[in-house]
Amino acid sequence: MKTCVIGASGYTGAELVRLIQHHPKFTLGQTFVSEQSADAGQPLSVLYPALNGIVNTQLEALNDATLASLAHDYDAIFLATPHQASHDWASQLLAGSAKVFDLSGAFRLQDRQVFERYYGFQHTQPHALGQAVYGLAEWYQELIAKAKFVAVPGCYPTASLLATKPLGHADLLDPNHFPIINATSGVSGAGRKATMTNSFCEVSLQAYGILGHRHTPEISAYLGSSVIFTPHLGNFKRGILATTVCKLKYGVSADQVEAAYLNAYSSQPMVRLVAQSPRLDNVVGQNFADLHWQYSQETGYVVITSAIDNLLKGAASQAVQCANLAFGLSTSTGLIGSQHG
Numbered sequence: 001m002k003t004c005v006i007g008a009s010g011y012t013g014a015e016l017v018r019l020i021q022h023h024p025k026f027t028l029g030q031t032f033v034s035e036q037s038a039d040a041g042q043p044l045s046v047l048y049p050a051l052n053g054i055v056n057t058q059l060e061a062l063n064d065a066t067l068a069s070l071a072h073d074y075d076a077i078f079l080a081t082p083h084q085a086s087h088d089w090a091s092q093l094l095a096g097s098a099k100v101f102d103l104s105g106a107f108r109l110q111d112r113q114v115f116e117r118y119y120g121f122q123h124t125q126p127h128a129l130g131q132a133v134y135g136l137a138e139w140y141q142e143l144i145a146k147a148k149f150v151a152v153p154g155c156y157p158t159a160s161l162l163a164t165k166p167l168g169h170a171d172l173l174d175p176n177h178f179p180i181i182n183a184t185s186g187v188s189g190a191g192r193k194a195t196m197t198n199s200f201c202e203v204s205l206q207a208y209g210i211l212g213h214r215h216t217p218e219i220s221a222y223l224g225s226s227v228i229f230t231p232h233l234g235n236f237k238r239g240i241l242a243t244t245v246c247k248l249k250y251g252v253s254a255d256q257v258e259a260a261y262l263n264a265y266s267s268q269p270m271v272r273l274v275a276q277s278p279r280l281d282n283v284v285g286q287n288f289a290d291l292h293w294q295y296s297q298e299t300g301y302v303v304i305t306s307a308i309d310n311l312l313k314g315a316a317s318q319a320v321q322c323a324n325l326a327f328g329l330s331t332s333t334g335l336i337g338s339q340h341g
C-alpha cells in the first residue's frame with residue numbers, strides 16, 4: 001500500500017514515517033509540511049538525525065494543487081497535523097480512493113456543539129464527520145476494517161479507554177459514581193512547536209485542564225459514562241501513565257473483573273495485561289499499552305493503571321493498527337519488534 005504522511009516533521013508524523021519505513025506492506029511516498037513551513041525542502045533526517053540512514057524522505061510544502069491529487073495518488077494518507085488543518089483538508093483527501101487516518105481531534109466527536117466548545121472553532125465538515133470511524137483499535141475493529149476515514153484517538157483517551165472499557169462493556173460500573181482518571185503525560189504530548197509551557201526550564205509536574213480538558217468528552221463518549229479526567233504535565237519527554245479509580249456495582253467479584261479484562265484483551269497483541277503496575281520505561285519507544293488492575297471487593301473500588309508511549313500507542317502506532325485493519329492485515333503487522341531508536 002502506497003502511503004503519505006502530512007505533518008511529517010512533527011513528533012507523531014516522524015514516528016509514523018519510521019513505522020511505515022519498517023512496515024512489510026506499506027511503502028512511504030511523499031512527506032509533507034505546511035505550504036509556508038520553514039522545514040520545506042529539508043530532509044526529515046536533518047530534523048531527526050536518529051532517522052539518518054533509515055529514512056531519506058525530503059519534506060515537501062503542501063499546496064492546494066498537490067492536496068487535490070493525493071486522494072487519487074495514494075492508498076493511505078496519514079494526517080499528523082493540527083486539528084484545524086485536518087478539519088480543513090479531510091474532505092478533499094476523501095474525494096478519491098485513498099483511505100485517510102487522522103491523528104488530530106477534528107473528527108473524534110460526533111457532537112459538533114461539544115466540539116466547538118472544546119476545540120474553539122466551528123466544525124463545518126458534517127459529511128466527513130459522518131464518514132469518520134473512531135480508531136480505538138482493540139474496540140472498533142469491525143468498523144475500522146470497513147472504514148474509509150478513521151479518527152485516531154488522542155493519547156490520553158487511548159490510555160483511559162483501554163483501562164475502563166472492559167468494565168463498561170461487562171456492565172460492572174456503578175452508574176452512581178463517575179470513573180476518576182488522573183493521567184500524566186510527557187512534554188512531547190504538546191507537540192514539537194516550542195512554547196513557554198513546554199520549555200525545559202519551565203516544565204514542572206502540574207495538573208491542567210481541570211474539569212475542562214477536551215479529552216473529557218471524548219473519553220465519556222466512547223466509554224458511555226461521564227468521567228472526571230485530570231491531565232498532568234510531567235517533566236519527562238515521552239509516555240503517559242493513567243491511574244483510574246472506578247466504583248463497581250455491589251457484589252461484583254474479583255473473578256468478574258478478571259474475566260472482563262481477559263475477554264477484552266487476551267487476543268489483543270498490542271495490549272499487555274501485566275502483573276505489576278506498569279512503569280513508563282516499559283512502554284516508551286514501544287507500540288504496546290500495559291494495563292494492570294487491583295480490586296477491593298470489600299470497598300467495591302478497582303484501580304487500573306495504564307501506560308503507553310503517547311507518540312506510539314497514543315498516536316502513530318495506533319494509526320498503523322487502524323491502517324492494518326482497514327487493509328485486511330492483522331492489527332499488529334509491522335508493530336512488534338520495531339522499537340524506537
Ligand SMILES: NC(=O)C1=CN([C@@H]2O[C@H](COP(=O)(O)OP(=O)(O)OC[C@H]3O[C@@H](n4cnc5c(N)ncnc54)[C@H](OP(=O)(O)O)[C@@H]3O)[C@@H](O)[C@H]2O)C=CC1
Pocket residue numbers: 006007008009010011012013032033034035036037038039062079080081082083085103104105153154155188189190191192193310311314315
Ligand atoms: N503529541 C502527541 O502525543 C499526540 C498528538 N496527537 C495529535 O496529532 C497531531 C500532530 O501532533 P504532533 O505531532 O504532536 O504535532 P507537532 O506540532 O509536533 O507537528 C505538527 C505537524 O503538522 C505540520 N503543520 C502544522 N500546521 C500545518 C498546516 N496548517 N498544514 C500542514 N501541516 C501543518 C507541522 O509542520 P509545519 O508547521 O512546519 O508545517 C508538523 O509537521 C495533532 O493533531 C495532535 O493533536 C495525537 C496523539 C498524540
Ligand SMILES: CC(=O)N[C@@H](CCC(=O)OP(=O)(O)O)C(=O)O
Pocket residue numbers: 103104105153154155156185186187188189190191231233314
Ligand atoms: C502534554 C499535552 O499537552 N498533551 C496534549 C494532548 C495531546 C494529544 O494527544 O491529544 P490530541 O490527539 O487530542 O491532540 C493536551 O493536553 O492537549
